[in-house]
Amino acid sequence: xxxxxxxxxxxxxxxxxxxxxxxxxxxxxxxxxxxxxxxxxxxxxxxxxxxxxxxxxxxxxxxxxxxxxxxxxxxxxxxxxxxxxxxxxxxxxxxxxxxxxxxxxxxxxxxxxxxxxxxxxxxxxxxxxxxxxxxxx
Numbered sequence: 001x002x003x004x005x006x007x008x009x010x011x012x013x014x015x016x017x018x019x020x021x022x023x024x025x026x027x028x029x030x031x032x033x034x035x036x037x038x039x040x041x042x043x044x045x046x047x048x049x050x051x052x053x054x055x056x057x058x059x060x061x062x063x064x065x066x067x068x069x070x071x072x073x074x075x076x077x078x079x080x081x082x083x084x085x086x087x088x089x090x091x092x093x094x095x096x097x098x099x100x101x102x103x104x105x106x107x108x109x110x111x112x113x114x115x116x117x118x119x120x121x122x123x124x125x126x127x128x129x130x131x132x133x134x135x136x137x
Contacts, residue, residue, distance in 0.1 A: 002088055004048075004095050014047065015091070016040040017084060022075040029078065036075035039087040043068045048095070055098035063094065070094065 002010040022036040029035075043056050043064070057068055064070050072094075074087035110118075 002092060004092060005099075008048065008052075010041075010046065010048070014041065014045070015088070017087070019080055020073075024075075033080075035078060035080045035083060036073060037080065037083040037087045039070075039072040039074070039091060041070040041072075041091055043070065052095060052098060056095065059098065061094070 018038045019034040074083040
């Protein structure tokens, strides 16, 4: 079971985990042992609340395919168990990222003193550059 929050739990039957061979360098161990983990989680068929499902499907994330299936591949560690834990943790972080409510930005105006400082610094810079020019008489 994957604990998302204190009242939301995803049962293991909804998460499909398969072991595959890792890619890249690693010597003979890579060629012999299937340590990488391929995790698949179908959002539509899950027991998540509808709000979570809607927000996950709205996400523009490359890990979520057209059918609404989350595909996560973990292959950083040498052991299968560590990669399994990492894949589950990534799924948990993805689902939790949807719940965070982002505050709406309230537009503000620059203060009068900050505007004055900005104009003064521009004038100062202008004078420095003018001093570099050759004097023509």
